[in-house]
Amino acid sequence: MEVGSADTIPTDYATTLAAPGRLRRDGSPGGSPLNKVVARYADGRVVKGNTANFHPAKDVFHVAEAGAPPGTPPVEVVTSELKALIFVRDFAGDPSRVDRNELDPARPLADRPIRVEFKDGEVMVGLTAGYQPGRRGFFLEPVDGASNVERCYVVVAATQEINYL
Numbered sequence: 410m411e412v413g414s415a416d417t418i419p420t421d422y423a424t425t426l427a428a429p430g431r432l433r434r435d436g437s438p439g440g441s442p443l444n445k446v447v448a449r450y451a452d453g454r455v456v457k458g459n460t461a462n463f464h465p466a467k468d469v470f471h472v473a474e475a476g477a478p479p480g481t482p483p484v485e486v487v488t489s490e491l492k493a494l495i496f497v498r499d500f501a502g503d504p505s506r507v508d509r510n511e512l513d514p515a516r517p518l519a520d521r522p523i524r525v526e527f528k529d530g531e532v533m534v535g536l537t538a539g540y541q542p543g544r545r546g547f548f549l550e551p552v553d554g555a556s557n558v559e560r561c562y563v564v565v566a567a568t569q570e571i572n573y574l
Contacts, residue, residue: 442461443459443460443461444459444460444461444463444496445458445459445475445496445497445498445499445500446458446459446460446463446472446494446495446496446497447494447495447497447500448484448486448491448494448495449491449492449493449494449495450491450492451490451491451492451528451564451566451567452490453529456472456474456484456486457472457474457475457500458472458473458474458475458477458483458484459472459475460472460473463494463562465488465545465546465547465548465562467488468487468488468489469485469486469487469488470486470488471483471484471485471486472484472486475500488545488546488564489545489564489566491564491567492527492528492529492564492567493527493561493562493563493567494561494562494564495558495561495562496558496559496560496561496562497557497558497559498557498558498559499557503557506557508551508553508556508558510532510533510534510552510553511534511552519536519538520536520537520538520550521536521537521538521540521573522534522535522536522552522573522574523535523536523540523549523571523573523574524570524572524573524574525549525563525568525570525571526568526569526570526571527567527568527569528567528568528569533549533551533561533563534551534552534574535549535551535552535561536549536550536552537549537550540571540573544565545564545565545566546562546563546564546565547562547563547565548560548561548562548563549561549562549563
């Protein structure tokens with residue numbers, strides 16, 4: 410699929426997202442299954458908003474920016490330009506909070522613990538079932554259950570080092 414091709418986005422994305430008969434992420438009627446995301450680019454840019462069409466196998470997805478006026482077209486995001494796509498509980502979060510990066514010995518592990526160091530020096534520790542060398546990316550769930558981050562899609566090209574713990 411080419412960036413900007415006609416089949417990458419509906420003509421009126423905002424209307425499609427709010428189409429009657431569709432379900433919200435929590436299962437209630439009246440919207441679409443939106444994900445609150447923060448797209449963190451490798452160059453430092455950040456886009457916060459909602460997406461309904463991210464898929465790890467696709468090169469492009471769209472984000473309807475949080476707080477944008479009605480009718481504003483969504484931002485086209487090229488996955489390979491990202492550091493990570495972070496799925497969040499809310500956009501504000503708690504800027505003073507620092508997520509714990511240590512495994513909790515009392516918490517049973519359903520997936521493999523992994524440590525990711527990004528090229529910019531940021532380190533994330535989490536759990537993954539999907540990391541395989543050679544793939545473009547993988548999902549990571551933070552070890553800190555109180556984190557604002559629900560899960561994160563890590564773009565491998567933006568990492569310095571990845572190690573299982």
